[in-house]
Amino acid sequence: MTKAEEVIALIRTDYISAVKACERVGMIESTFRLHVQTQGLDANYARAREERHTHLAEEIIEISDTPFEHEIRKETDDGTDITKQDHIQHRKLQIDARKWYLGKMEPKRFGERLQQDINATGEITHKKVDWSKVPDQVLKDFLDSQKDGE
Secondary structure, three states: OOOHHHHHHHHHHHHOOOHHHHHHHOOOOHHHHHHHHHOHHHHHHHHHHHHHHHHHHHHHHHHHHOEEEEEEEEOOOOOOEEEEOOOOHHHHHHHHHHHHHHHOOOHHOOOEEEEEEEEEOEEEEEEEHHHHHHHHHHHHHHHHHHHHHO
């Protein structure tokens, strides 16, 4: 197995970026990209990236369903008050970053979609779909349909 194939295997199995996979294998990223083109590894690399993107999309659902609690400690005259709270802003940032990345890397699968409405007068209106307002279950169903190839 060549180093380029090792990088592709890491992307496919560990769902990490090409940059991190190249660091692990000890290969320069530009050299990896050159090997992908010259050794006919384009299809394997594309499939590994698709699998990584699907994994990131599934992580969005996991992040939204799993609370991330943290402790807030406040010193008082009576001692230390400890309060546990869900770290909602951190989870929202993780979700938004993944949605942005997926929308840029695979706009056909994960990007904003234009919705066309035709009313009785024949007038066509275009609307952008705001994915942040889509309910989690609808997003999950959409991701499942993309994974199944529907």
